[in-house]
Amino acid sequence: MKSKHPGRKAALAALLALSLIITACTESTASDDLETAEAVTPVKVAVVEQGTLTMRNEIIGITKPNKSVDVYPKMAGELAELYVSRGDYIEAGAKLGAIDTENLRVQIQQGEAALAQAQTQLKNAQLGLEQAKSNHERKILTEPNAETDETNHGEDASAASENGAAAEETQTADVSSHGEESLAEAEELPAESQPQAVNRVDLELQNIKLQLEQARTNLERMENLYAEGLISQQQYEQAVNAVRQTEIAYQQVLLAMQDENSAFAVQQAEIGVELAQIQVNQAQLNLNQARKQLADAAITAPISGQVVAVNADPGELVSMQMPLVTIISTNPIIVTADVNVRQLMLLQGLEEVEVEIPDLGRTYTARVTYLSPIANTGGFYTIEAELENPDDEIRAGMVSKIILDQSLVENSLIVPTTAIIERSDGAIVYVVRDERAVRVNVEILEQQTDKTAVAGELSPGDQVVTTGQMTLSDDQRVRIIDGEAQNH
Template sequence: MKRLLLLLILLFFVTACMQEESSEETEERVTPVKVDRVQNEDFVIERKITGRAASPDSSPVMPETPGEVATLNIAKGDRVEKGETIAVVRPGGNVGDQVELQEIAVRQAEKQLENARISEEQAQLGVENAEDQVELAEQASQSEASQSAQAAEAAEQQYEQAQQIADETKKLVDEGTIPEALYNQAQSRADQAQAQYQQLQGQKSQSSSAVAQAEAQVDQAQQQLDQAKVAVDQAELQVEQANVQLNQAEEQAANEAITAPVTGEVASLSAEEGDTVTNQQPFATIVRLNPMTISASITPEQLDLFEKGQELQVDLPALEKEAAAVIDYISSVPDDTGLYPVEATVDNAEEKIKPGMMASFLLPENVVEDTLIIPTDGLVEQNDETFVYKVEEEKAVRVDVEVIESQSDFSAVSGDLSAEDEVITTGQLTLSDGAQVTIMKEDSDEAR
């Protein structure tokens, strides 16, 4: 009896539960979902190649002359402008003695120049005196030549007359009219007149020799003048060289203002005021920040993706922005890793891009033209099948699709979809074909 009563009670509870479940099934479940519209356009993949930002160059800072840092106007990390005075160096060593020695050398060179100019003036006077002697010799020669010519002409006439008398006397002797002794006397007088005539002609050649000798003295004086001019030129050059060396010594002895060679940031600084710096080792380095270089290493297969002069976008994650870059170097030889270095220049006028920041080249590649594009989150994969749910009359309708290309955000697919269809992107994993859905608003997540 008790067992029968227990069975009746259990039967009552089972029947009640079945009635309750049947009641719940009769009430259709409504699932809240989020949707996105299908797009019909070209599907473009952006291939990323990771690189790093770097300064195109760094400029060392060092004085021209070793010395002590008298003033230091910079600190590590400071930004400086090209030409800005960043330090003052006081020269060390015996630079003052060098200035004094060079001043003495200048005075000696100037004295040598003064002596050379005096010698040139004396040589010039020598030439003028020699030319005067030539003129006097020519005048004397002309006067002597005139007198000698007159004397020679008179002597020639006397000789001709005496010889004529001697010839006539010879005829008389031959005729026997006069004795031969008279002829001998006449011929002797003719010979004396001829000798006197020849002597006067010899005096004329001696006066010409005096002129030639005076002209030779002019040539010799001119050579001395030319040598004196060369000596003046050499002395002037020595004075100029001595002054240059003096200026250099004075510059070395003066405090040197060190200016920034480029506009950029002080990347390293190894000196303080009072420290000694040399002209062999830089005490600071300034890194140029504008423009910046984006460097990456690529595989041989990726070489065709780059072209010198090509403009690409680079992604700068640290700054959460993209920037335009121009490819300016593509290595044709691999480095030690077997990869090919590529460099691009990017404008950095605001200097927000810092050396060492990660940067990625964005290489657009058109994969599929005129295709259906949906959010990748809307894809459902079950039992080797891929499908999506689209919303029709507040119901989820399953649509089988084939994925052509896929990225993290969007995918290109083919299937029974049209542009502007609403594909479920949130809540689809709990749905079944024909399930009742309600679309939530993006801003407030309230059903619509």
């Protein structure tokens, strides 16, 4: 059935369509205005902290062994054995090498034979002394009977007694004064013995006196050389023994001037024992010296560590002037660095420091062992610290960093440095409160790359904007992204 008013229906439809278009446009314009008025800026935030702002100081240093020892042979000779190679780890006392000892062993055998011979001579001299003493005692016992003999016999006994007393006086005098007093002593002898004594002085005494002076001069020269370390103890003692032997020989010449009586025989026997004892001592000294050289032929390690250099092969000649091996000890290992005056002040009183080894990517705790009290030529002070290194993980020559945290501001408000906006009228930060950015003026107390100490109307726990703050204005609506505040 057709409508009675088709034109009217069309007009109504057109009017409805126009109304819908107008309504839609009006709603769109209202929506745009609302969004412009309530724009929300996404931001990232961090929490304000209360604490101490520190500065990280990195002092570049290097690692080195705690010990480095060059091992020298104690005697020159052919290297017969070598027991180590470069890179070997050894313990203190380990054998490094040995020098050929064939000649030394022959010298020891000869020294043992010489000592045995000297000891035999000493025993014979001691037996001769006992016999001389026994004869002297028998003579003393028979002297009272001799007093009843004829007068000339008594005079002879008196002269013998005087000669014996003179001999005893000569023996007990200081040996070193015999050279100056020999002629006077000869003149004091009985008249009948003076010609013989003078002949002795002319022939024997002057000769032995010259020998004694030469021996003493040589001893004085040896003493100076020994004091300077230019001769061995054995050479020095040989010079001492030479003087002593010459003094004894000099004393024997003086005693020989006396009458041949029992007291003189005892004195000669005692001197013989003393000479024999000197020979024993000298033989023992020579033997000990040979045995010491045999012991010195073995070259041993004075410390535990790693062999880093070997300077000879078996069969080569070695000397006391060139090290055979070099040993280093790296447990503990030493970290050394030069510091300026400011860093020196930070290190004063510290017993431990943190040390970073970049090549290993690890940080260790080191014990400070040395802090130089004076500056070097460059104006820096040396610090040394030691690290335990049982596995030899840290090698000598590695670059190290000594880490020092310096306190700049204590008990202050700490914010991330990125949160601060510096303007001509001062520094500000934006704090998020009730989903809005609130501008807060702050005073910068101390600033570092990551964190800054400030003063202002902030409280610990406040959220300051660290990302997006450059487009904010005061009281602008914000939305925190990443779900929560970032604690830098």
